[in-house]
Amino acid sequence: MLTISQLASFAGVTVRAVRHYHAKGLLPEPKRDRSGYRRYDAFAAVELIKIRTLADAGVPLARVHELLAASEEEFTAAVADIDRRLRAEIRERQRHRERIARLAAGDSLALPPEAVAYLDRLRKLEFSDLMVEGERDAWILVAAQLPEHMPLYMKAKQQQLDDPATLQLLRDLVAAASWEADDPRVAAVADRLVALFEADAEGWEDHQAEGRGEHQGVMPAELAQLLDAVFLDLVPIARRLLDLLEERGWRGWTNLERIRPT
Amino acid sequence: MLTISQLASFAGVTVRAVRHYHAKGLLPEPKRDRSGYRRYDAFAAVELIKIRTLADAGVPLARVHELLAASEEEFTAAVADIDRRLRAEIRERQRHRERIARLAAGDSLALPPEAVAYLDRLRKLEFSDLMVEGERDAWILVAAQLPEHMPLYMKAKQQQLDDPATLQLLRDLVAAASWEADDPRVAAVADRLVALFEADAEGWEDHQAEGRGEHQGVMPAELAQLLDAVFLDLVPIARRLLDLLEERGWRGWTNLERIRPT
DNA sequence: ACTTGACCTTGACCCTGCGTCAGGGTTTCA
DNA sequence: TGAAACCCTGACGCAGGGTCAAGGTCAAGT
Numbered sequence: 378m379l380t381i382s383q384l385a386s387f388a389g390v391t392v393r394a395v396r397h398y399h400a401k402g403l404l405p406e407p408k409r410d411r412s413g414y415r416r417y418d419a420f421a422a423v424e425l426i427k428i429r430t431l432a433d434a435g436v437p438l439a440r441v442h443e444l445l446a447a448s449e450e451e452f453t454a455a456v457a458d459i460d461r462r463l464r465a466e467i468r469e470r471q472r473h474r475e476r477i478a479r480l481a482a483g484d485s486l487a488l489p490p491e492a493v494a495y496l497d498r499l500r501k502l503e504f505s506d507l508m509v510e511g512e513r514d515a516w517i518l519v520a521a522q523l524p525e526h527m528p529l530y531m532k533a534k535q536q537q538l539d540d541p542a543t544l545q546l547l548r549d550l551v552a553a554a555s556w557e558a559d560d561p562r563v564a565a566v567a568d569r570l571v572a573l574f575e576a577d578a579e580g581w582e583d584h585q586a587e588g589r590g591e592h593q594g595v596m597p598a599e600l601a602q603l604l605d606a607v608f609l610d611l612v613p614i615a616r617r618l619l620d621l622l623e624e625r626g627w628r629g630w631t632n633l634e635r636i637r638p639t
Numbered sequence: 640m641l642t643i644s645q646l647a648s649f650a651g652v653t654v655r656a657v658r659h660y661h662a663k664g665l666l667p668e669p670k671r672d673r674s675g676y677r678r679y680d681a682f683a684a685v686e687l688i689k690i691r692t693l694a695d696a697g698v699p700l701a702r703v704h705e706l707l708a709a710s711e712e713e714f715t716a717a718v719a720d721i722d723r724r725l726r727a728e729i730r731e732r733q734r735h736r737e738r739i740a741r742l743a744a745g746d747s748l749a750l751p752p753e754a755v756a757y758l759d760r761l762r763k764l765e766f767s768d769l770m771v772e773g774e775r776d777a778w779i780l781v782a783a784q785l786p787e788h789m790p791l792y793m794k795a796k797q798q799q800l801d802d803p804a805t806l807q808l809l810r811d812l813v814a815a816a817s818w819e820a821d822d823p824r825v826a827a828v829a830d831r832l833v834a835l836f837e838a839d840a841e842g843w844e845d846h847q848a849e850g851r852g853e854h855q856g857v858m859p860a861e862l863a864q865l866l867d868a869v870f871l872d873l874v875p876i877a878r879r880l881l882d883l884l885e886e887r888g889w890r891g892w893t894n895l896e897r898i899r900p901t
Numbered sequence: 902a903c904t905t906g907a908c909c910t911t912g913a914c915c916c917t918g919c920g921t922c923a924g925g926g927t928t929t930c931a
Numbered sequence: 932t933g934a935a936a937c938c939c940t941g942a943c944g945c946a947g948g949g950t951c952a953a954g955g956t957c958a959a960g961t
Contacts, residue, residue, distance in 0.1 A: 379868060382908070387865045392909090397948060412956055414909055419776030419869065423783045430742050434735040438947070456743035463732045463739075470725045470732075473696040477725075480692050481718035514681035521685045603641070603649045607681065610640045644937070654938090659919060674927055676938055700918070 378416040388425040395425065403428055403442050434459050435466070479524070489524065491531035492516050498538060508551045511611055515604055522600050546573060558613040566614075567621035574627055574635075601632040640678040650687040657687065665690055665704050696721050697728070741786070751786065753793035754778050760800060770813045773873055777866055784862050808835060820875040828876075829883035836889055836897075863893040 385392045398404040404424055407417045424445070431441045436459060444455055488496075496516075499509050520527050537543045546569060553566050596604075608630055609615045619630060628636045647654045660666040666686055669679045686707070693703045698721060706717055750758075758778075761771050782789050799805045808831060815828055858866075870892055871877045881892060890898045 378873070379865075380908075383865070383868055387861065391948080393948065393950085396911095401947095412909080414956080419780050422865070423779055426783050427742065430738050432947090434739045453743050456739050459739055460736055463736050467729050467732050470729050474722055474725050476692050477696045477718050477721055480689065481715050517685055518681045521688050599649060603645065603684070606641060606645055642937075653919080655919065655921085658940095663918095674938080676927080694918090 378410075378418065379422070381415050381417070384417045384422055384425060387422055388429055390425070390429060398425070398428060398438070401438055401442065403438060403445070431459075434463060488513070488516060488520055489527045489531075491528050492520060495531050495534050498535070502538070502544070504548075504551060508554070511607075515607060518603065519596070519600065523596070526596075543573065546570070553614060554612045556614050558617060560614060563614050563617050564621060567618055567625060570618075570622065571625045571627060574633065596632055598632070601629070604631040605629070640672075640680065641684070643677050643679070646679045646684055646687060649684055650691055652687070652691060660687070660690060660700075663700055663704065665700060665707070693721075696725060750775070750778060750782055751789045751793075753790050754782060757793050757796050760797070764800070764806070766810075766813060770816070773869075777869060780865065781858070781862065785858070788858075805835065808832070815876055816874045818876050820879060822876060825876050825879050826883060829880055829887060832880075832884065833887045833889060836895065858894055860894070863891070866893040867891065 379387075381392050381395055385395045388395075395404065399406050404421065407415050407421055410416050427445065428441055431444060432438060436444070440455075444452055447455065492513075496509055496513055499512060516527075516530075519530065537547070549566065549569075553560075553563070556562065609619075612618075615630075619628075622628070623636070626636055628634055641649075643657055644654050647657045657666065661668050666683065669677050669683060672678050689707065690703055693706060694700060698706070702717075706714055709717065758771055758775055761774060778789075778792075781792065799809070811828065811831075815822075815825070818824065871881075874880075877892075881890075884890070885898070888898055890896055
């Protein structure tokens with residue numbers, strides 16, 4: 378007859394764990410000797426090993442309890458389930474390995490050089506510090522989520538700055554960012570924006586079509602939503618501007634989309 | 640500026656988790672708006688993603704706290720460490736998959752047919768139910784731990800029964816199992832055992848030598864110790880018998896070994 | 902016979918990483 | 932003018948035990 382510590386060390390668990398399994402009803406309380414010590418037989422050892430085998434595989438103790446009393450079929454079904462979970466966890470850890478590797482590379486923490494170049498150019502063009510900081514915050518978010526898409530985005534932004542009309546509109550937008558929410562000039566800004574969108578529309582749609590297989594230029598909805606929220610919070614006229622754009626057939630901001638062909 | 644739920648959903652965590660990170664000092668408390676609501680900027684989102692990336696990789700939050708404030712080298716060293724742990728966990732799950740697969744096969748729960756045959760033969764040879772049950776318990780333990788070695792063990796046990804001298808000694812041992820601890824006849828039994836060991840020694844040692852690469856016939860120390868403990872607990876003369884055997888140059892019982900060449 | 906050290910007993914609190922109320926106040930949309 | 936959907940703090944709950952505390956017991960050596 379075994380004492381609790383002999384039993385425990387045989388199964389490679391602590392004495393505390395064995396008592397825990399008693400308290401949980403997983404392992405039946407064995408008989409006691411005259412001094413009240415628990416005395417175990419070989420079956421207890423076998424049961425304990427079953428418990429540990431299941432628990433080590435990540436099965437919650439409550440589930441282990443059920444399984445020990447389950448029928449053959451239930452048991453094999455459950456085991457198949459556990460095996461699926463283990464495989465999923467293995468894949469999960471493999472993904473985590475990749476994620477922390479990227480984190481360690483440090484690229485996602487700071488901004489990539491293209492973004493730094495873009496922000497520098499904004500400063501040279503004498504945009505306000507406030508605007509540049511807003512842009513920086515936004516691109517930090519994007520870079521943290523989609524580091525691999527940054528070169529593409531930055532190329533697009535640089536092209537915007539290359540075009541004098543777009544650049545002027547951008548300057549006007551920055552000025553408009555400090556207007557009150559109900560400023561009457563917003564409508565005019567909306568009109569100019571729509572005109573620019575319409576002009577760009579063809580080339581833009583071609584671009585969308587090209588990047589079919591993998592969302593080349595388009596941003597995941599979550600991220601776009603977040604950037605929109607930042608825009609809405611920082612710029613008083615943002616809400617009304619988006620509403621006016623929607624009246625004119627365009628929805629969204631970060632992920633702009635046409636909702637009515639004109 | 641983001642509300643707590645916007646921030647949380649961006650990073651794919653719950654609002655409660657974000658507050659938890661504040662309470663733990665992982666994420667600095669942001670400023671509040673006039674109604675006391677937390678308002679976050681883009682950096683908070685980046686920090687939160689870093690926290691989740693580490694936490695998802697299984698880093699305890701206390702450790703995450705340190706790492707966020709760590710130097711470049713410390714951080715990369717820690718990441719290497721985490722990566723090692725992840726690889727180890729992947730290997731662990733792979734082992735667990737094998738273990739539960741064996742459990743599901745059911746072979747390790749009951750006794751394999753060889754063992755059943757062996758126990759049946761013991762009963763036919765009119766060994767007492769008590770002795771047969773003791774044997775059964777012991778072999779259940781072995782089968783649970785080393786199912787693949789069972790055929791070998793059972794073959795050895797059957798060979799013992801084939802030899803009339805060994806069989807007779809076994810019968811005498813069973814009778815001796817009910818003696819008092821201080822029975823004077825124990826010494827004679829020890830002598831007979833040693834004589835048998837010496838006779839078998841050559842062939843036995845050859846056998847040991849054969850199974851060099853993988854412990855063919857020899858049992859892991861843990862298991863042997865457990866079986867010895869069962870023997871010592873069940874049989875009053877066991878302690879003294881082992882002492883006498885040791886005087887005569889043999890130590891142990893389940894894993895018998897010569898400690899003095901005669 | 903006595904001590905020492907290793908075991909055994911129950912009971913109770915501690916830990917992580919949040920989930921989940923409870924019991925409020927605020928903002929937003931219709 | 933609600934009702935729904937947010938937000939706040941504070942507190943308790945969960946698994947799966949670890950870790951005292953405050954004893955009782957057993958085996959060994961002296």
